[in-house]
Amino acid sequence: MKEIFIERHEKIVRIAVKTNGQLSECYIEEENNEPKVSNIYKGVVQNIVPSIKSAFIDIGTKKNAYMYLKGDLKTLKKGQEVLVEVIKEQSGKKGAKVTExxxxxxxxxxxxxxHKELRFSPKIKDDKFKENAMINIHKPENIGVVLRTGAYGVQSDEINREIQTIYSIYENVTKKFTYSKNIGLLYDNDGIIGNILKGLKHENYKVIVNNLNDFNFCKEILEYKFEKVNLEIYEDAISLFNYFGIEKEILSLRNNKVNLPSGGNIVIEKTEAMHVIDVNSAKNTKNSSMKKTIFETNLEAAEIIADQIKLRNISGIVVVDFIDMKESEEKKIIIEELKKHFKNDKNKVSIYDFTELNLVQIARRRSGKSIFEYIFEKCTSCNGKGVKVKLSYIETMIQNNIERLKVEQDVKNMYIEINDIYKNEIKSDILSFVKNIHGLDKNIYVNYVHGIDTFKIEPLIFNSQIKNLHIYKVYPEEYID
Known part of the structure; x- marks a missing residue:
């Protein structure tokens, strides 16, 4: 069973997916003007660079998008208006990658x-189904239609209804493109919530949201997709992710070492250009045969590696250093195990065979930012050798706690213990910190503690507590005129 938890907090939407009780996917999307995958824009060609066969296109965002050009470069001209779809989000200094x-x-x-043809998913092998579809599916003349795997076995009338619905959207977009004077977003493809819900393939699911607008949006999608809608709205004071223990599971992802059931482990490292995963046998000594130990550790690692890549939303190039194996048959089994566990991944994944150095390369299409990018950053206190939770993320968690305590106890004084690695960052702009945690109407006490895991918060109810902790008061004492 899939459980999908959708928590909206101001401009940030977080989605956690549990499969049979285990956290299996996690996504974060910030509402801003940055282009997102599947969104469609009207753009204007700003520059064409033949040496790299690329065009740079203004789509109304801070950075120009770029598009690889195939064939004759003269088909596109500077100043030309183009209808484009984002296929890769902007990253670092690079703008979004788009396609026509x-x-x-x-x-x-x-x-x-x-294209303008009726095509089929490669997974549809039934020739009789294809023959019937060619006769009964009503394809508009000016656009191509691809039947997805989910269309197999579905009545033609139902498929035709969906084609008409989507074709109406396409016509509206093309009209906007033709008649709108401004460049910019023409079609928002439902964002991360829509993409995940549309990917559900069976009714064995449960969706829990904490926002009424999101509840209604989810209801509309799910009612179109399923006969039964298994949807709930969560309205308790404690945050959704805290109540279901998801917050703690997400924070555990800052650990780069993941243990395997046998006693081995994998270590995940991020470099400037890629992710590197090292497989170690470590404490796996249950087999007397070293050859068997190595193979079983690698086999376990293949499953965990696929799970962790999906859970952390790692994309781009991933290089896996498996423990050395000599047998080509064993290597083949490991590759098949990786492919099996990536089978249902919504992002396109390519897995390449072992190199001579026993390395396996995995290429995963980027879709949204990784959890690491949103929540964690390098820790300067340990010379960049470790990571810490971003202060902005901690502020959000503290804010959730303050909002809960406000509902439950309506206390005025809040005492916060926070790891001392954040001391300089907080003290440099204490007013912003208090504002971000929604503490402007409270008395805030902050104690910087060495070695504490992120933070602790508690209300100060008794005068004796307030008196004993007065030296930690940071607001509003410093800001009284």
Missing amino acids: NVNFPGNYVVLSNG
Whole structure:
């Protein structure tokens, strides 16, 4: 069973997916003007660089998007208006990557302006189904239609209804492109919530949200997709992620070492260009045969590696250093194990065979930012050798606690213990810290403690507590005129 938890907090949406009680996926999306994958824009070509076969396109965001050009570069001209879809979000100094092949996905079909044919998912092998579809599916003349795997076995009438619905969206987008004078966003493809809910393939799910607008949005999508809607709204004072223990599970992802059931482990490191995963046998000594120990450790690691890449939303190039194996048959089994556990990944994944150095390369398409990018950063206190939770993320968690305590006890004085690695950052702008934790209407006491795991917070109820802790008061004492 899948449980999907959707927590909206101001401009940030966090989604956690549990599969059979285990955290399996985690996504964070910040509402800003940055282009997101699957969004469709009207843009204007700013520059064409033949040496790298790329065009740079103004789509109304801070950074120009870029598009690789195929074939004759003269088909695109500077100043030309173009309809583009984002296929890779901007990262670092690079703008978003876009394409003129615009797609409109549904449950059963994808409409695409990249061709004008009726095509089928490679996973649909049934020739009789294909023959019937060629006769009964009503494809618009000016756009291509691809039948997705989910269309197999579905009645033609239902598929045709979806085609008409999506084609209406396509026509609206093209009209906006033609008649709008301004560049910018033409179509928001439902964001991260829509993408995840549309990917559900069965009714064995439960969705819990903490926001009424998101509840109604989810209801609309799920009612279209399923006969039964298993949807709840969460309204308690304690935050959704805290109540279900998800916050603690997310914070544990800052550990780069993940233990294997046998006693071995994997270590995940991020470099400037890629992620590197090292597999170690460590305490795995249950087999007398070293050859068998190595193979079983690598086999376990293959499953855990796939799980961790999906859970942490790691994308780009991942290089895995498995423990050395000599047998080609064993290597083949490891590759098949990796492919099996990436089978249902919503992001496109390519897995390459072992190199001569026993390395395996995994390429995973980028979709949103990784958990690391949103929550963690390098720790300067340990010379960049470790990571710490970003102060902005801690502020959000403290704010959740303050809001809960306000509902439950309505106390005026809040005492916060926080790791001393944040001391300089907080003290340099204490007013912003208090504002970010929604503490402007309270008395805030902060104690910087060495070695504490992120933070602790408690209300000060008795005068004796307030008197004993007065030296830690940071607000509003310093800001009284």
